[in-house]
Amino acid sequence: MAIKTEAIGKQWPATTYEVGKEKIGEYARVIGLESPVHFDREAAKAAGYRDVVAPPMFCVVYSAPALGPAMFDPEVGMNFAAMVHGGQEFAWSEPACSGDEITTTAECLEIYEKDGKGFYVFETVSTNQDGAEVVRGTWTNIVRGV
């Protein structure tokens, strides 16, 4: 069965997420991060941040909601029963701090077949309330037996 590729280049509606101080702390504790810049406003400011700063991988919290509709889009047509999250890349720019409002868009970059597997590559781009890029994510899902 040939893989469907018409969704390449498709973009989905942006989502917005307001970063909260306690949500940053919750995430940081689960990962085992102890730096006070993730918990304490004064410590974050003393380190040069506007407010309590998110750990880099907190980006999944605000960028993943934009990806949901892309993953489930019938035009993409991924078989979830045979899908694994194969690879992930993030490139960070401006830090995300408590109080930031972050907007994320998602686009399908590539769909291709290799060694009997389907590769579905999506990009998310997150920008803050000032229009500055915060993080760019590349999400690779692999579907066996396409």
Next chain:
Amino acid sequence: MAELNQGEQIAGLTVTPDKYLPHRYAGASGDFNPIHIDPEFAKAVGLPNTILHGLYMMGLVARAATEAAGGDPGSLQRLSVQFRGMGAPETEIVVSGEVREAGDGKATIDVVAAQGENQTIRNAEAEVAL
């Protein structure tokens, strides 16, 4: 300021996620895929038991790279990983890494996360500012 030299091993980290860690990570991240939190569901889809979130383990890799760069969360510029083996709760995770190149105020670190022989994250590449 941290100093990293080519060929140097980073301190890395060792952590054993407890039985309920995937529940806390699900709450923190918003990813409630039942393969991570429901043993019956996980077994029904052919897994041995619940598995760790790949992005949780990527979070540990990010933590190790950030700590190697001196601890400032802003020092991590880029991180790419490949998820391979499945991670299990209640099993020790070792994150280790080696500096591939360093200079001009930045470094690239090759990182691996493993549970015993099972490399759950491989070919991870972290770029940090020093």
